[in-house]
Amino acid sequence: MRGAAVLELDHLELVQGPFRLTAHWSAGPGERIAVMGPSGSGKSTLLSAIAGFLPPQSGAVRWQGRDLVGLPPGERPVTILFQDQNLFPHLTIAQNLALGLRPDLRLSPDDRARLEQALARVGLAGLGARRPAQLSGGQASRAALARALLRARPILLLDEPFAALGPALRQEMLDLVDQVARETGALVLLVTHDPGDALALGGRTAFIAEGVVQVPVPTTTLMADPPPALRDYLGRK
Amino acid sequence: MQKQLLAAGLLTIALPAMAETPVLTVLTYDSFTSEWGPGPAVEKAFEATCACDLQFVPAGDGAALLARIQLEGAASDADVVLGLDTSLISAAADTQLFAPHGKNPTTNLPVAFADPLFLPFDWGWFAFVHDKTRLPEPPTSFESLAASDLKIVIQDPRSSTPGLGLLLWVKAAQGDRAAEIWKGLADNIVTVTPGWSEAYGLFLEGEADMVLSYTTSPAYHLIAESDDTKAAALFDEGHYMQIEVAGKLAATDQPELADRFLDFMLTEGFQAAIPQTNWMYPAVTPAAGLPEGFDAFRPAKSLLLPPEEAQAARDAALAEWQAALAR
């Protein structure tokens, strides 16, 4: 483990009906961690818990030593991108971004300038007045990332937000994530089912098997010699 | 609206200053106090002589009045209750909330009426009203009505005073044959409405040939609408009466003023307002006589059960009525 742990999953136990998931590991500042596992293994559940949508059965989620349990999602040091519905369809792109700065949308001239900058940064300059329905899938993802840039929270949770995009576009998005994370110094947790994404992200990968989120190991090491469960998942003999 | 709110506000502030003006609170039914009822004229006439403030408090219809008094009991703010009728008198007396009036006025009622607690202020005969142009020869008795295939609308005795009046009418006129009469009437009755106005509305809309109302109803159409097509069918067995009365509450804080109001009630200032607002016969015929149309349909025979008897007969008559009409 590099440096001091900032995100600590301490004997975390999540329960949803008959489903049970445990995790006990930590991550350092600015790390890139891919979360992989078979469909239904609980990848999204883990992110939900970190983001504050699912209170743990037991254990703790700590950030810089402070227990986040009980803190509402919006007050956590977290930005999360869902699989879909990352933008409000009745608001313009600019308004959707502005929500990341000030929920009451009362922007100072300075805020406005930052917003324009963020739009330009993700290649959406001039599209602020559009509504989400007028954007392509890739553009919508960019808009959501631009908001993450504006929010600049130290943890960026990505719950397969680019799953619907083609390979080239997805690569582009991962590059953008990399830049955003670099600029904000964020710790990135990316849920994906594609080992390519995990490798592209760099850093470590936490594999989920049989209700346990394994301690992340460097992705290259993991892929070079996958454990049996991951081997099955990857379809390798 | 704003002006009135303002006025109400000012009134509240000004109230202590004019506390010496005594207030007489009269609990009565809605239509008495309405713009088209006797209330406004009566208030003006009485206030001109009493150096007081006469306030009418509306409380639904006649039956609601009695319920209200029972709810309030001795704590009522009202001094006088005006608008009970003969079929409610006995129940009202049973509440022990009314004080004797100690008066013995002369009235023009067609029957003898003397009650220690209540004084009459107007009266009328129940009757089936019809349109002469459509029904030139109306039935002349309950029996002939039942034998006909005419359609009638009546009111429910459980929610309306005319409805209750009809129940007692059939009982007073037919006695033990009442159930039989009701069975005969069952196929004539189009529907039973909750109140007088629904029934009268249905009749005017042409849903029925006849409606239970008063002998004075045609006079309204004659005087107010110059329409002489409406008539009341006179029945051989006589017509049941409704006498509307007022009484003084025992717990009143204005006993003298209440007495003066009851006296005033039988004078010209009150009585002259009755015929063309309440469309009933005034208890004391005004000097100017009765308006035209009021003498057009005068039954030869008046029926009225004494209050105690009416009260005693009510429940059995109601059961009889329900049984006969429940098809």
Add this chain to the structure above:
Amino acid sequence: MASRARPLSLAAPALAALLLALVAAPLAAVAWRGAGLSLGPADWAAVRFSATQALLSAVFSTLLAIPVARALARRSFPGRGLLITLMGAPFLLPAVVAVLGLLAVFGRSGLINGALTALGLPPVSIFGLHGVVIAHVFLNLPLATRMILQGWLALPAERIRLAQSLGFTPRETFRHLEWPMLREVAPGIALVILVICLTSFAVVLTLGGGPSATTIELAIYQAVRFEFDLSRAAGLAGVQVALGAAAALAAWTMARPAGFGAGLDRKLALTAPGGWRRGLDGLVLLLAAAFLAMPLWAVVLRGLPGLAELPAPVLPAAGRSVLVALVSASLTTVAALVLALAAARRPSPTIEAAATLPLATSGLVLGTGLFLLLRPFVSPMSLALPVTVLVNMALSLPYLYRILLPEARALQADYGRLADSLALRGLARLRWLVLPRLARPLGFGAGIAAALSMGDLGVIALFAGERQATLPLVVQQLTGAYRIEAAASASLVLVALSFALFWACDAGGRRAGA
């Protein structure tokens, strides 16, 4: 999740408690004064009849509304907007006015019997159980149609597109898209209609045809007015509330959230199938329009002649009524929104009960109980307007709640997490998320609440003061004083004002939501 105290999570239980207290306290006061609860054998007959007619009315209103709403959802034709707006009108009619309007069509000298006679056929009578049900369907079908239509319009375009791409036949579309939507929306609608018909008084009595059509409300009337038997009144009112609660429970277990997921607000209409279905939709719309419009037209015709000579008290009374309606509607809208948002976050039987049972309370017992409770402290007359507003709120909130709930649920399911993750809370959440997304149902519901508050009357009789008559009371006074023509005109004014308020709110909501 999110169990910490936020204003909304406190406001909703408080409101629910207030509403339940408004149901329970007057009942308890009446029972206490009457020393208990009691019921006689005749009362059970009244309970049976009330329940039967209410159930029939609710079932017919809801079932008939489905084809009408579907035809409106998938067809476009000139006058569609007008027809949808007119749908609000019958619901807003005072009961007596509605009955007279219906009689102009179904009555002895009405259109239908006129046609039958001309054809040499025997006339039909509208009086009896079927007449009661027809009247209740006339009053409630439009509301049901509007609420179900709302559900149809809320089907996400993405899901419709999917259905189209899979080449769904109309039957499959119904099974996979429309039926789940109806499953979510219809039970609640039927519930509201059932409960409102349970307490219906003037319609049932006038059209019922005789004493076999005795409802609980009439029995309560008899108990209070003629027997002063308050324990019986309280017993009957208790049974009525219990029936309402049972119906609420049934609807609660029957309703299933559809869970369509969110869309991007793209506009996409359902495929309108051609062939005989096209003809059928046309026929359905034509019949519904005629059924609703003819009695309305009769109301207009009855009222027109006297309009020129409206009695003087009509105007101030109208002003008072509009004021009461606006205040009531604003309060109701806020209250219903708070309850619906809370229920959308976490389903709550308490909220469900609080938003249903006020409808099941007997007007007479509610009025009498409030009178008993308040009279020791204040003069009832000075409370006339506040009590009217309070009662209006309690009685119109159930409609608004039903209208808002499905959309509040969808809002929570689709955007709740995103909004939470962005810390979109309080006023900002209201302004940027809730109001824009719920503008349509809010406008529609506020319009319903305003119009309903124009018409209500029964409960406040005990609080009425000398000079505080509202427009419905003036109408009643006019009818009581033989002035049928003036009453018809004043009713027309009442209906027109109600409709104008309804229209303004509804159109406003639609514009804001567009």
